[in-house]
Amino acid sequence: GAGVSQTPSNKVTEKGKYVELRCDPISGHTALYWYRQSLGQGPEFLIYFQGTGAADDSGLPNDRFFAVRPEGSVSTLKIQRTERGDSAVYLCASSLNAGGTDTQYFGPGTRLTVL
Amino acid sequence: AQSVTQLDSHVSVSEGTPVLLRCNYSSSYSPSLFWYVQHPNKGLQLLLKYTSAATLVKGINGFEAEFKKSETSFHLTKPSAHMSDAAEYFCVVSGGYGGSQGNLIFGKGTKLSVKP
Known part of the structure; x- marks a missing residue:
């Protein structure tokens, strides 16, 4: 079946601009996660949704970052007033449920470059 | 905190x-542990989970x-390397408890190179 998909695959923007990154999870998965991977580092947790609600947003670095999942399926990560330090690969994952033992399936990521 | x-x-x-x-973990709770692999320009793929x-x-x-548990380790092994194993490998622990258990x-990753 179809895996997790993310669009766009690459996004180049200028400092100060607004960007949206989209994630389509595996059909039927109730939990959706966002991670950020900087060059040479492991992914870092940003936020996760159980259904439509954000169950844990403790990883969001500041209030310029926001994410929604209005219908419990597709999610959008929104970044306002982008900064050069926001450049990274943004990864989305989904799992059947939100338990600690559930396997998370990752998408290919969106590479964001802020000039 | 988990690490x-x-x-x-x-x-x-x-x-x-x-x-x-090699991977060592720190956890206040009975952890769930994973190894993921990331090939160049490809998504993360689960190798295995505990x-x-x-225990094996x-x-x-x-x-x-x-x-x-006595060594707080979760090392990854393979008897015989193949060229296709060249990739970045990540040891992962789940977030712990309550609302963060799924995180x-x-x-930081280990880059595996395989020489012919």
């Missing part, structure tokens, strides 16, 4: 020789890992 430490940033082996990628059942966990592509905490 993992990957002891080697880079491991180089010859094709056909054993692979050992969830408090058998077998994964895909001939990899396995052993959970050792994954990644190590």
Whole structure:
């Protein structure tokens, strides 16, 4: 079946601009996660949704970052007033449920470059 | 708080020789532990996971890992490396409890190179 998909695959923007990154999870998965991977580092947790609600947003670095999942399926990560330090690969994952033992399936990521 | 430490940033082996990628964890709770692999320009793929059942966990592509509570280790091994194993490997622990239990905490990664 179809895996997790993310669009766009690459996004180049200028400092100060607004960007949206989209994630389509595996059909039927109730939990959706966002991670950020900087060059040479492991992914870092940003936020996760159980259904439509954000169950844990403790990883969001500041209030310029926001994410929604209005219908419990597709999610959008929104970044306002982008900064050069926001450049990274943004990864989305989904799992059947939100338990600690559930396997998370990752998408290919969106590479964001802020000039 | 949960954390993992990957002891080697880079491991180089010859094709056909054993692979050992080392990982130590820190956890206040009985952890769930994972190994993920990331090939260049591809998404993260789960190799195997430990969830408090058998301590020796077998994964895909001939990899396995052993959970050792006394040593707080979860090292990844493979008896014989293949060229296609060259990739970045991440040791991962789940976030712990309550609302954060599903969050994954990644190590910094070990890059595996395989020489012909």
